[in-house]
Amino acid sequence: MSLKIGKYIIEQPIVQGGMGVGISWNQLAGTVSSAGCLGTISSVGTGYYDNCKYAELKKDRPFGSDNTHSKEALREIFRKAREICGDAPLACNILHVITDYKRVVLDAVEAGANIIVTGAGLPTDLAKIVKDFQDVAIVPIVSSGKALKVIARFWQRAGRLPDAVIVEGPLSGGHQGVKKEDLDKEEHSLEVILKDVIQERDKWGDMPVIAAGGIWSREDIDRIMSLGADGVQLGTRFALTYESDADQGFKEVLLAAGKDDVKIIPSPVGYPARGVETELIRKLQPRKTPCISNCIVPCNHGEGASKAGYCIADSLGDSYRGKKDTGLFFCGANVYKGDKLMHVKDLINELTEK
Numbered sequence: 001m002s003l004k005i006g007k008y009i010i011e012q013p014i015v016q017g018g019m020g021v022g023i024s025w026n027q028l029a030g031t032v033s034s035a036g037c038l039g040t041i042s043s044v045g046t047g048y049y050d051n052c053k054y055a056e057l058k059k060d061r062p063f064g065s066d067n068t069h070s071k072e073a074l075r076e077i078f079r080k081a082r083e084i085c086g087d088a089p090l091a092c093n094i095l096h097v098i099t100d101y102k103r104v105v106l107d108a109v110e111a112g113a114n115i116i117v118t119g120a121g122l123p124t125d126l127a128k129i130v131k132d133f134q135d136v137a138i139v140p141i142v143s144s145g146k147a148l149k150v151i152a153r154f155w156q157r158a159g160r161l162p163d164a165v166i167v168e169g170p171l172s173g174g175h176q177g178v179k180k181e182d183l184d185k186e187e188h189s190l191e192v193i194l195k196d197v198i199q200e201r202d203k204w205g206d207m208p209v210i211a212a213g214g215i216w217s218r219e220d221i222d223r224i225m226s227l228g229a230d231g232v233q234l235g236t237r238f239a240l241t242y243e244s245d246a247d248q249g250f251k252e253v254l255l256a257a258g259k260d261d262v263k264i265i266p267s268p269v270g271y272p273a274r275g276v277e278t279e280l281i282r283k284l285q286p287r288k289t290p291c292i293s294n295c296i297v298p299c300n301h302g303e304g305a306s307k308a309g310y311c312i313a314d315s316l317g318d319s320y321r322g323k324k325d326t327g328l329f330f331c332g333a334n335v336y337k338g339d340k341l342m343h344v345k346d347l348i349n350e351l352t353e354k
């Protein structure tokens with residue numbers, strides 16, 4: 001069964017979720033797309049790419065949003081991914097909260113993204129931003145039918161509708177769509193919100209609904225698709241591949257994580273986030289945190305970082321570099337099931353074999 005997103009046909013209904021900073025860049029996304037699934041390049045913090053070759057640094061960090069979300073680095077990441085996957089569809093994940101969202105969307109289009117995926121906020125402006133690029137498919141990530149409704153209404157005014165919608169549930173890695181105290185409530189479970197999003201989708205057309213969050217095995221995929229999903233998005237399983245672009249130290253932290261090592265913490269982004277308990281999380285408390293990257297709007301130049309006790313760009317950048325004490329290691333709730341790294345090809349075989 002294939003997946004159609006806009007004019008793009010993906011042979012297998014499996015999407016590799018965008019993972020920043022630096023987990024899903026050229027090697028991972030290119031390999032996934034070359035294997036008949038959809039690879040997603042993360043656009044955030046590209047100034048960390050290749051030890052910041054493309055970015056101006058201050059204290060070893062990309063300085064300001066132009067350098068943090070570097071256009072040149074993103075172009076290079078796409079060029080190298082294309083060396084692996086050729087013309088196969090490639091997506092780009094762009095968080096709505098980042099500083100320069102519009103500029104980064106246009107950078108991604110110029111770099112050759114076929115599909116733009118946006119979560120972390122309601123991307124009501126995305127259809128307007130890409131109005132001159134009708135070939136570029138646009139896909140929101142939502143955690144309720146209501147969010148899809150708001151987005152579809154705005155996009156319709158710009159003459160577009162979502163080409164697919166990703167519905168992300170509370171077992172997913174990284175930022176969550178609902179408050180910490182609501183994460184365990186039945187009404188927010190993937191099964192319930194999937195049904196809600198499918199009902200809303202049916203009012204707008206037949207765009208595919210892609211389910212994400214906690215999907216680990218072939219059985220999980222079959223089960224969620226039997227509930228009406230047209231495809232699935234997986235993050236953590238792809239993070240645990242040889243091809244994922246982060247340092248080996250990042251993968252070691254995820255591989256070592258047990259069930260109780262996974263925590264929900266506040267984030268300067270304004271949503272709770274899921275990651276492995278490391279030194280950073282154990283010592284977490286509000287503290288004055290200087291801003292170098294100007295990475296996201298809601299942080300307001302370090303205000304949110306000081307409240308949460310860490311800078312999101314610096315901490316994710318450190319996990320990408322494998323720095324176990326200062327890094328923030330995002331993962332899904334099922335990370336404890338991972339006991340070895342796999343090659344993308346073998347993982348996809350495991351997930352798709354009859």
Ligand SMILES: Cc1cc2nc3c(=O)[nH]c(=O)nc-3n(C[C@H](O)[C@H](O)[C@H](O)COP(=O)(O)O)c2cc1C
Nearest residue numbers: 017018019020172173174213214234235236330332
């Ligand atoms: C290390 C990591 C980083 C992530 N970064 C992003 C991101 O930058 N943007 C985004 O939309 N989702 C991000 N996610 C969420 C994934 O794209 C995916 O939807 C989610 O992890 C699915 O849940 P799973 O990990 O249980 O498969 C991240 C997840 C992980 C594990």
